[in-house]
Amino acid sequence: MAEHQVAAYRDRFRRQDASEAALERHVHHTTDLVLNESADQPTAWLIFAARLSQPIPRTVLQPTRPMAKLVIEQGSKRARALLNGAVRMPRLLGPQLIPDLLSNDPRRGLRRWVDTNLFVPAWSSNRRGVLLELHHDGTVVTAVDLSHKALPADRPDVELPVISWVLISAVFEAVALAHEHRQALHSEAPMDVQAIVQTRATTSRFTPVVLDFGRPDVAERARQPSVLETAFGELAPFADDQTLGATARELTEGLLHQVGLDMPD
Template sequence: MVRQAAADHLEESDDLDWKEMLPQQPRDGRWNELAKDVAAMANTRGGLLIFGVQDQTTTLVGIDPQEINKQQYHQWIRNHVQPYLPDLDIFELSDGEKTVLVVDVPASEMAPHFVYGTAGRDKEQQAAVVPYRDNDHTAWMAEHQIERAYRDRFARVGLAEEELQRHIDFTTKTITAQATAPSAWFIAVSRPQRPLPRGAYTMSRDEARETLDAAKMRARLLHGSALPPGPLVGMGDDTRLNPRPGLRRWVCSNLERQHNREIITELHYDGTVVMAVNLSWMRGREAPPGPEDDLPVSERLVMACCYDFVASAQELQRKLRVDSTQHLTATIISPDRPRALAPLTSYWGDGQESVPAHARRPHYIEHAHAGLSPTSADEEGRSTADELITDLMNQFGL
């Protein structure tokens, strides 16, 4: 594609910038050009910086792959661009004869991004500007443009938070209407920073089934320890492997059944994942709490839920090729009315769980938040799940 674009003399635009030479170390008093160009595209609508093509003639000259230092390029961007750009991708392309370096810059939901550097006449003085792409060149935002960019950012952030809460509220209503007895519930929602647009993709039942099965396997790799069966196992193969259609989503729910733990898992076409799990008791095996009893919350089960939830978010992210950060929110609720939540834990690994004397029994749990970068590796998935677990269970004094 790069070779064809160069041969067709594709002109530079606000989302394409040809560069003949690799990024260079900035001289004293000058901006870091790579950081400036990356911030400019992130502040506009995203785009590609391609190194190895002359900008005037669009001649594909290539670059020396031995001179590429992606670690240094990422370091420059981290040091000079604020806020941080987590979704940036830098990679090489080669046809065996010539190599180009591609910097793929997504349109940022956190725009405006400032570029920091030293002022030309005073090396000790830090200066900051906000670049943007104006057709084929970079310009600087005026004050009123920066103000508008901040208003747009706050509106996007507010809308994203509203969408997450909307999913939590709807799931809570579903549980309240269908749950068979008082119980504490784990509810979690993962939503891409840039969800797939409506109509862009319709996931088939087979794809949903494959995604959930892959998530079950990934969850085992993530926790790597003896945990009770999580929701992806607990709902049973007959439910997990036979998702039912919902509103632009696939739904696995066993609320209508009379056995196993009550579980809901939803895979949305836009990349959203919803998971809800009854933490307090299992139908057919345990007696539900009484009308005035505290609602038990097993720490081991919360851990299993967090790992299954993160694994589901990762697998759907991969399946849909979502290229933006995932925002994850998890909480524990008592859907029928505020009830004391009693944490169960064990100091002996897989020993019997009980409520510690020092534990708090809150009636409300604050939402725990985390993020997942695109195509996140196992280590990031593991640390994200651990972060959610810690933030939830610390509220019990554990």
């Protein structure tokens, strides 16, 4: 192999390692942020991060607030289409998380736009916590509380519930949001994606919750591990809804299969 070809391969692997390290940093930082919001009790959080495999062109302007608002709006529309194509009865998943829990009011962050119902004590409410970040470099990060009001009050014995239908919606909405953000930045690069369920150090086990005849209940005979592995994926360039839906399903099943559950038909 010629010397210039070896150099090209080395550069490619170096960029790949740097991209994976950057994704890990985003996941760890976001995990620290949201776990501090639920310090009073064990809470399961879905953390999603997507990052472009190549830098966006220098000629592309930084996203403005109107652009970020449009990305969030279009992401919610696309997520609805993806869920309708993936689940026979998507209404069983409940309302979409981002449009239901956030008001599409992104505010400035560190080289990013942030929309969330967390971190402002004066505005705190008894609703499920959600965080989304649209970074200027194309990175997208989301976090969703998977334990909020998971079971009726007569089930205090379940310390760390994980609501399966909220997890499904959260992953599909995050994939759609990442795709829309990439399009808004005129990038044709693939996106590396990670999704993981995190909690703070505890002796509690992740306990899957499903709908049993329309009533939330602990999934019978489902595994209850204390740790879940990261699910990895890639958003292909020029992806249509079928491809995006397949990626979202792969990520979702990568998490659900670790507790012995399948995606609903």
